Amino acid sequence: MAEDMEQPFEKSSMSNEEKRKINREQRVQMIAFAVMIGLTLLAFIAAGSDMLPGTFTIPFILLLAVVQLFLQLYYFMHLKDKDHGWPNSFMISGLVLTAPTIVALMLLIGIVKF
Amino acid sequence: MVSEATNTRQKSVLWDWLTTVDHKKIAILYLIAGTLFFLKAGAMAVMMRVQLIAPEMEFISGQTFNEFITMHGTIMLFLAVTPILFAFMNFVVPLQIGARDVAFPFVNALGFWLFFFGGVLLSLSWFFGGAPDAGWTSYVPLASREFGGIGIDFYVLGLQVSGLGTLVSGINFIVTIINMRAPGMTMMRIPLFCWTTLVTSILIVFAFTPLAAGLALLMLDRIFDGQFFIPGEGGNVVIWQHIFWIFGHPEVYILVLPAFGMISEVIPAFSKKRLFGYTAMVFATLIIGFLGFMVWVHHMFTVGIGPIANSVFAIATMVIGVPTGIKIFNWLFTMWGGKLTFNTAMLFAASFVPTFVLGGVTGVMLAMAPVDHLYHDTYFVVAHFHYIIVGGIVLGIFAALFYWYPKMFGHKLNETLGKIMFWLFYIGFHLTFFVQHILGLIGMPRRVYTYLEEQGMDTMNFISSIGAFIMAAAVVILIINIIYSALKAERITVDDPWDARTLEWATHTPVPEYNFAQTPQVRSLDPLFYEKIHGNGKMKPAEPMDEIHMPNGSFIPFMMSLGLFIVGFGFISFHLDLFISPYIWIAVGGIITFGSMAMRSIKDDHGYHIPKETVEEMEKELS
Numbered sequence: 001m002a003e004d005m006e007q008p009f010e011k012s013s014m015s016n017e018e019k020r021k022i023n024r025e026q027r028v029q030m031i032a033f034a035v036m037i038g039l040t041l042l043a044f045i046a047a048g049s050d051m052l053p054g055t056f057t058i059p060f061i062l063l064l065a066v067v068q069l070f071l072q073l074y075y076f077m078h079l080k081d082k083d084h085g086w087p088n089s090f091m092i093s094g095l096v097l098t099a100p101t102i103v104a105l106m107l108l109i110g111i112v113k114f
Numbered sequence: 115m116v117s118e119a120t121n122t123r124q125k126s127v128l129w130d131w132l133t134t135v136d137h138k139k140i141a142i143l144y145l146i147a148g149t150l151f152f153l154k155a156g157a158m159a160v161m162m163r164v165q166l167i168a169p170e171m172e173f174i175s176g177q178t179f180n181e182f183i184t185m186h187g188t189i190m191l192f193l194a195v196t197p198i199l200f201a202f203m204n205f206v207v208p209l210q211i212g213a214r215d216v217a218f219p220f221v222n223a224l225g226f227w228l229f230f231f232g233g234v235l236l237s238l239s240w241f242f243g244g245a246p247d248a249g250w251t252s253y254v255p256l257a258s259r260e261f262g263g264i265g266i267d268f269y270v271l272g273l274q275v276s277g278l279g280t281l282v283s284g285i286n287f288i289v290t291i292i293n294m295r296a297p298g299m300t301m302m303r304i305p306l307f308c309w310t311t312l313v314t315s316i317l318i319v320f321a322f323t324p325l326a327a328g329l330a331l332l333m334l335d336r337i338f339d340g341q342f343f344i345p346g347e348g349g350n351v352v353i354w355q356h357i358f359w360i361f362g363h364p365e366v367y368i369l370v371l372p373a374f375g376m377i378s379e380v381i382p383a384f385s386k387k388r389l390f391g392y393t394a395m396v397f398a399t400l401i402i403g404f405l406g407f408m409v410w411v412h413h414m415f416t417v418g419i420g421p422i423a424n425s426v427f428a429i430a431t432m433v434i435g436v437p438t439g440i441k442i443f444n445w446l447f448t449m450w451g452g453k454l455t456f457n458t459a460m461l462f463a464a465s466f467v468p469t470f471v472l473g474g475v476t477g478v479m480l481a482m483a484p485v486d487h488l489y490h491d492t493y494f495v496v497a498h499f500h501y502i503i504v505g506g507i508v509l510g511i512f513a514a515l516f517y518w519y520p521k522m523f524g525h526k527l528n529e530t531l532g533k534i535m536f537w538l539f540y541i542g543f544h545l546t547f548f549v550q551h552i553l554g555l556i557g558m559p560r561r562v563y564t565y566l567e568e569q570g571m572d573t574m575n576f577i578s579s580i581g582a583f584i585m586a587a588a589v590v591i592l593i594i595n596i597i598y599s600a601l602k603a604e605r606i607t608v609d610d611p612w613d614a615r616t617l618e619w620a621t622h623t624p625v626p627e628y629n630f631a632q633t634p635q636v637r638s639l640d641p642l643f644y645e646k647i648h649g650n651g652k653m654k655p656a657e658p659m660d661e662i663h664m665p666n667g668s669f670i671p672f673m674m675s676l677g678l679f680i681v682g683f684g685f686i687s688f689h690l691d692l693f694i695s696p697y698i699w700i701a702v703g704g705i706i707t708f709g710s711m712a713m714r715s716i717k718d719d720h721g722y723h724i725p726k727e728t729v730e731e732m733e734k735e736l737s
């Protein structure tokens with residue numbers, strides 16, 4: 001047994017169906033990647049341009065960040081795929097636990113300084 | 115003997131234990147190491163109670179008292195109770211879910227050795243200018259580089275190393291419980307102890323990370339001239355308190371949830387009834403885990419954060435009482451109408467319930483922010499958390515010890531000695547801590563090394579100290595019991611000496627290293643009990659008898675942890691005048707750790723197989 005594992009495989013054991021799926025997945029990843037680059041560019045432009053007021057830029061790039069986060073988690077890190085219930089629930093509980101903590105700390109330390 | 119044919123038996127005993135990745139052996143390592151730390155911290159407690167037995171005693175100095183009180187708290191929480199809980203989690207969880215081992219046996223061993231070396235690093239402080247003395251909370255500015263002694267460096271790095279061990283073990287348990295369950299063992303069929311282990315492990319992952327970050331900041335401040343917590347240089351001392359308690363309150367639930375789980379195993383077994391309200395128990399556990407993160411400011415009511423924040427956190431704190439109450443009632447209803455057997459394990463488990471309620475009641479009292487200004491930093495708080503920790507967690511641990519001992523060591527603990535110990539411990543506990551409520555209310559501050567006459571504190575402190583001595587006597591009797599039973603007790607040969615309900619009792623005693631020759635098929639909650647009623651009392655196999663794939667032992671976890679220990683010592687030695695430069699320590703330790711990691715990555719290790727014939731022979735020999 002143990003010896004077999006060191007042997008390289010000669011040909012792929014994937015079926016055609018699986019290969020097609022992988023290809024589709026690759027395309028989706030490329031598109032997501034392109035969209036993310038586009039979003040990053042948008043953020044840079046918004047921050048760099050003199051025409052946009054700060055009151056617009058800050059919420060705008062924060063919104064872009066949320067979209068990015070979603071894309072990263074769901075498309076790059078496969079949370080959207082099936083059989084990802086556990087990773088999903090851990091990711092969500094992590095967000096649910098940290099978000100109020102960070103908000104509370106910002107309110108407390110940022111305003112009353114302790 | 116046939117059983118000698120398998121891999122680990124061919125090694126010398128010492129080498130076997132140093133390299134083991136078997137969850138049952140790691141459990142025993144955790145149990146022994148945790149017990150040693152428990153005895154050490156307990157001895158400190160007794161000496162502190164001697165110092166406080168009468169006003170203006172001069173048994174130990176104020177400085178020593180501060181060091182004892184810090185080390186007592188730190189060791190008890192991080193190096194005694196946590197590892198002892200891990201011991202039971204390690205031993206029991208894989209058996210209860212019908213697995214052959216945890217998901218990552220190597221990481222399991224790594225977790226143990228990291229904890230162990232972290233503990234040794236912390237303890238080394240005694241030999242290098244004194245132990246940490248700023249309390250287990252290590253608040254800045256008391257613990258800053260300006261005011262804190264060298265001991266704090268040992269606190270920071272020792273906890274950093276051992277915390278890493280706790281963190282990786284937590285991850286390991288999460289993956290084990292999610293991925294390694296036997297066929298038919300759905301999430302809503304795993305025993306409650308597995309559920310509480312799962313939630314505890316999740317809390318560990320979310321809570322030990324802020325602790326690691328906080329300790330890293332404190333290290334930067336103290337050793338590398340950082341200024342995170344130095345107000346004069348733009349820092350903020352209160353941030354430490356926030357970070358510490360964002361970790362600290364979940365930590366107390368990390369400790370108490372496994373104890374809840376143990377109680378939920380022992381009470382049904384000796385009530386001869388299934389656990390009342392299993393589903394409610396599971397959801398209560400989840401809710402407690404969640405709310406545990408939303409209440410940290412109740413430790414900081416007196417900081418001056420303001421009425422709105424205080425009210426929000428006060429209410430959040432009181433809300434935790436609700437799921438906790440659900441649990442209490444479920445245990446009571448489990449016992450209600452059951453066929454109760456009051457042996458030692460059950461005595462500990464049953465008495466857990468009322469003492470824990472007392473601790474919860476004082477908890478809700480403390481949660482009322484306005485009155486907390488009176489209670490805060492008095493002995494009332496000390497009484498509160500000792501009712502929870504000793505009256506809750508330690509009683510739970512003793513119940514678990516007496517309950518699982520036959521499976522772990524092949525013989526029961528002596529019942530007579532056990533009952534004597536129970537009563538001594540229980541009476542001693544209430545004597546020690548009940549009067550501390552009143553001491554707190556009449557104004558005795560915590561963490562002081564002496565007090566004056568004629569303030570009405572003499573008698574109660576005397577009673578409290580006597581109680582502590584009685585508790586110490588109980589622990590001595592436990593040790594006598596362990597030795598006596600190891601020599602004299604009758605060996606257990608049956609699988610299921612308590613006539614219990616869950617899967618761990620379907621394995622042979624002693625448990626063979628592969629746990630289950632054939633993975634069992636689970637058909638219900640309390641699977642063994644189900645088979646006793648609806649089957650022939652044996653678990654049905656889910657797979658044919660075949661050869662069994664086992665992981666190889668490894669010395670790498672030991673070396674990786676040793677390396678980090680040396681690195682940690684190197685960081686501390688920036689403040690020590692040693693003849694070896696700190697950079698050399700750090701370099702040597704770093705090379706050991708990263709070298710071991712590289713070795714682990716480069717060298718393939720596919721484990722070994724126990725052939726089918728050996729498994730069959732071992733099974734015959736054991737049954």
Ligand code: HEM
Nearest residue numbers: 366370412413435474477478480481489490491495499502
């Ligand atoms: C119903 C549940 C609980 C409530 C409402 C509660 C509430 C509180 C409050 C308000 C304090 C702060 C008191 C002060 O410093 O003035 C406190 C302290 C403490 N509690 Fe609890 N608690 C609960 C359960 C627990 C549990 C389960 C544990 C341990 C497993 C625990 C351990 C502690 C510890 C160690 C402290 C003192 C920390 C220190 O200052 O060193 N509590 N509790």
Ligand SMILES: [Cu+2]
Nearest residue numbers: 363366412413
């Ligand atoms: Cu708390």
